[in-house]
Amino acid sequence: xxxxxxxxxxxxxxxxxxxxxxxxxxxxxxxxxxxxxxxxxxxxxxxxxxxxxxxxxxxxxxxxxxxxxxxxxxxxxxxxxxxxxxxxxxxxxxxxxxxxxxxxxxxxxxxxxxxxxxxxxxxxxxxxxxxxxxxxxxxxxxxxxxxxxxxxxxxxxxxxxxxxxxxxxxxxxxxxxxxxxxxxxxxxxxxxxxxxxxxxxxxxxxxxxxxxxxxxxxxxxxxxxxxxxxxxxxxxxxxxxxxxxxxxxxxxxxxxxxxxxxxxxxxxxxxxxxxxxxxxxxxxxxxx
Numbered sequence: 001x002x003x004x005x006x007x008x009x010x011x012x013x014x015x016x017x018x019x020x021x022x023x024x025x026x027x028x029x030x031x032x033x034x035x036x037x038x039x040x041x042x043x044x045x046x047x048x049x050x051x052x053x054x055x056x057x058x059x060x061x062x063x064x065x066x067x068x069x070x071x072x073x074x075x076x077x078x079x080x081x082x083x084x085x086x087x088x089x090x091x092x093x094x095x096x097x098x099x100x101x102x103x104x105x106x107x108x109x110x111x112x113x114x115x116x117x118x119x120x121x122x123x124x125x126x127x128x129x130x131x132x133x134x135x136x137x138x139x140x141x142x143x144x145x146x147x148x149x150x151x152x153x154x155x156x157x158x159x160x161x162x163x164x165x166x167x168x169x170x171x172x173x174x175x176x177x178x179x180x181x182x183x184x185x186x187x188x189x190x191x192x193x194x195x196x197x198x199x200x201x202x203x204x205x206x207x208x209x210x211x212x213x214x215x216x217x218x219x220x221x222x223x224x225x226x227x228x229x230x231x232x233x234x235x236x237x238x239x240x241x242x243x244x245x246x247x248x249x250x251x252x253x254x255x256x257x258x259x260x261x262x263x264x265x266x267x268x269x270x271x272x273x274x275x276x277x278x279x280x281x282x283x284x285x286x287x288x
Contacts, residue, residue, distance in 0.1 A: 011035050011069070015061040016194045020053065020080065025102035028095065031080035031199070032073035032103075036065030041132050043109045043286070044100060045072040046116025048138070049154065049214065050207045052079030052199040057272045058190055063279030064111065068286065073099055075119075077206050079199040085206035089115075089142075089217050093122035100130065109286060111135040113271065114243060115210060118142070118217050124228045134232040135282055137271045138240060140247025141222050141254060148218030150242055151211045173269030175239050180265065183273040225254040232258040233285045235278065237270025259285070 012018035012035040022029050033053055043064055047055060053072055064070050076095040077085035086092050096119055100108055109132050112120035117139025124131050140147055154172065161168040167188050174184035232255045236248035245262065252260040261281055263270040271278040 011038055013062075013065070015056065015058040015065070015072075020197055020199065022080075023099070023102045026095065026098040027083065028076050028098070029080075029082040030073055030075075030099045030102065032071055032099070034069065034071045035061070036068055036070045038069060040068060041107055041109050042069040042071055042103075042105055043111055044096075044105075045070065046075075046096060046110060046112035046119050047072070048114035048116060049150070049210050050202045052202060054191060054194060054199045057187060057275055058193055059275040060271065060279060063275065064282060064286075067283055068109075071103065074199065075099070077209070078202060085203075085209040087209040087212040087216070089118045089213050090122055092213065093119045093126065097123060097127055097130065106130070107132050109133045109135070111282065112137065112139065114138045114268065115214060118214070121223065121225065121228075124230065125223060125225075128228070128230070131230050133286060134228070134230055135235070135285065136232060136251060137235045137278075138237075138243055138248075138268050139251070140243045141225060141251055142217050142220040143222045144218060144243070144247040144250060146218070146244040147247065148215050150214045150218070153242055154211065169269065172242055173267055174273060175237075175265055175267045177265055180267065180273070183266075184269075187269065187272045222254075225251070226256055228255055229257060231285070231288070233261065233282065234258050235261040235263070235271055235281075237263045237266025237268060237273065239266065240268045240270070242268040 018033040018035045020031055074081035076083040110120045117136040157171040158168045170184045174180040234252045236245050252258050263274045266273045
């Protein structure tokens with residue numbers, strides 16, 4: 001049913017070699033990877049639109065895992081996890097809570113990117129006792145500026161990528177400056193470093209469900225984020241096309257205990273372009 005009881009022994013030290021495990025809860029077989037330390041508060045990673053386990057930058061994962069236990073996972077219907085992808089952020093948050101509880105964690109730190117950051121906000125509002133610290137990157141609040149246009153932007157850049165024989169993240173995550181183009185190429189190369197036991201690709205139906213959830217999030221009434229008392233690190237690039245950077249600034253303004261980091265000449269994937277600085281900042285934030 002699950003190999004979760006054995007998770008604390010012989011954890012991998014590199015994301016490239018971290019085994020993919022499974023834990024069953026709430027009728028879902030959740031696929032996950034775990035590496036790093038076996039003690040301390042675990043850091044749960046919540047990923048972006050259309051992403052599976054292999055879409056995390058190994059430099060970010062390994063950098064955080066050097067000092068912390070890191071857990072990445074496929075939420076319901078994503079990658080190797082069973083079930084159908086929900087079409088609301090709230091349902092995704094409930095599934096994430098189910099997964100975290102299934103691993104026996106009573107308190108976690110969460111590092112979330114894009115759609116993952118929306119899910120993390122719901123978790124913080126619904127289960128505040130579960131979270132010690134939050135890192136919200138490339139994301140925005142419910143009803144945030146331009147979030148309901150993610151579907152249009154994503155579809156246009158997917159088409160653009162097909163025409164130019166490039167990965168859509170080249171356009172969606174990075175600027176088209178020389179620095180941005182170089183960073184995109186380096187990032188995409190890092191995503192291919194794991195060559196064995198790679199995850200299943202995102203299904204088209206799952207991708208559409210996630211887009212619907214993000215669109216709904218962008219049309220919702222804003223939540224009262226002032227009740228989130230935990231320390232929060234908010235980060236993004238200064239030219240995010242997917243979730244406009246104004247949303248990052250807005251998040252920082254709405255949260256009572258937050259610090260803001262904006263990376264220059266960077267897009268939606270600013271934390272990957274500036275992975276060295278981001279890891280250093282995140283480790284300091286988690287240790288404070």
